[in-house]
Amino acid sequence: MNIKQSEVSNYCGLILVDKAAGMTSHKIVSLVRKALNIDKVGHLGTLDPFATGLLPVLIGGATRLSDEIMDGKKQYLFTIKLGKETDTLDASGRIVEEKNVPQNFAELIEAKLNLFQGEIEQIPPVYSALKMNGKPLYEYMRASGSIPNPIETKKRKIFIEKLEIVNSNLSEESISLRVLCGKGTYVRSLARDLAKAIGTVGYCSQLRREFVEPWHVENAIYVSADIDKQELKNKIDSNLIPVIKILPKIPEIELDENFLKQISSGNIVLLDRSNSILPEQFLQQKQITSAFVKVKNFEIMFYSEIKFIAETNQFKIMPKKKMY
Structure with missing residues (x-):
């Protein structure tokens, strides 16, 4: 392998x-x-253009871990502008409906919050990246202003763990809330549905993602469109989270050098449970299902599946995703 350590860390x-x-x-x-002058970069969980906040970005071989880390909880702070609904369910869209707003809207929404917690059904926005017939919905909307099938066919079950009011503004007829939710939740749809629940309409005027399990926006680097390339590189160099810390609960195995050819070719490795190179977790339990596997003195790492073979008292290490 001909990979410099600086390239691995960066x-x-x-x-x-x-x-x-x-x-x-x-x-x-x-x-x-x-x-970074690198092609392998990908983000986790799209943020709408009008939204701000936390966007985890995977770099290099770590992009292969997206499936393993996409299922965590997310937290958003959002504001609903009541009295108007737009086709995009945010401030960028065209107004499609207007209704009067009750003066006690904050109290009314407070009384309805329990209906929007736990497992609920949600209809996504027509302007979204969800696909219909293999094409994102927003592409249909931008091209013709309609989609091939009713949006109700895309109804889905989501989970909202916590939903609370942060503040409200009577003069602006707006209300801000914080939501802790599971994968697949559309906050723009939540804003629409909360407004409808109290007999009016509304859209999501502000949206900030504060948390993507287990990371918080307080630990993120701020990036705007006009950031200098060198400044961004410096920020990344100082704040990059190493691949083995992205999934901290997954153990790390360092194999002896004689396994280099075997593991670098993606071949299965069998290790006795009593082997001294195995981490303590392997000795205490047999339910280990994955691990980061390295080779001593060589810059190579695989995300590997692990299977315990009771008949031979061995762990079967199956390299699946090459990190570097």
């Missing part, structure tokens, strides 16, 4: 970005690619 891991408003998630990825 170009394999995760960076937490605090995205500025007005930028697409893809724009963030593009900026990181240019700053």
Whole structure:
């Protein structure tokens, strides 16, 4: 293997970005690619252009771990502008409906919060990246203003763990809330549905993602569209989370050098449970299902599946995703 250690540390891991408003998630990825001069960059969980906040970005071989870390909880702070609904369910869209707003809207929403917690059904926005017939919904809307099938066919079950009011503004007829939710939740749809629950309409005027389990926006680097390329590179160099810390509960195995050819070719490795190179977790339990596997004195690492074979008292190590 001909990989320098500096390249491994700089170009394999995760960076937490605090995205500025007005930028697409893809724009963030593009900026990181240019700053590092690397192609393998990908984000976790798209943020709408008008939204701000936490966008985890995977770099290098760490991009292969997206499936393993996408299922965590997310937390958002959002504001609903009541009295108007737009086709995009945010401030960028065209107004499609207007209704009067009850003066006690905060009290009414407070009384309805329990209906929007736990497992609920949600209809996504027509302007979203969800696909219909293999094409994102927003592409249909931008091209013709309609989608092939009713949006209700995309209804899905989501889970909302916590939903609370942060503050309200009577003169602006707006209310801010914080939600802790599971994968697949559309906050713009939640804003629409909360407004309808009290007999009016509304759209999501502000949205900030504060948390993507286990990371918080307080630990993120702020990135705007005009950031200098060298400045961004410096920030990444100082704040990159190494690949083995992205999934801290997964153990690390360092194999002896004689396993280099075997593991670098992606071949299965069998280790006796009593082998001294196995971490303590392997000795205490047999339910280990994955591990990061390295080779001593060589810059190579695989995310590997682990299976315990009771008949031979061995662990079967199956390299699946090469990190570097």
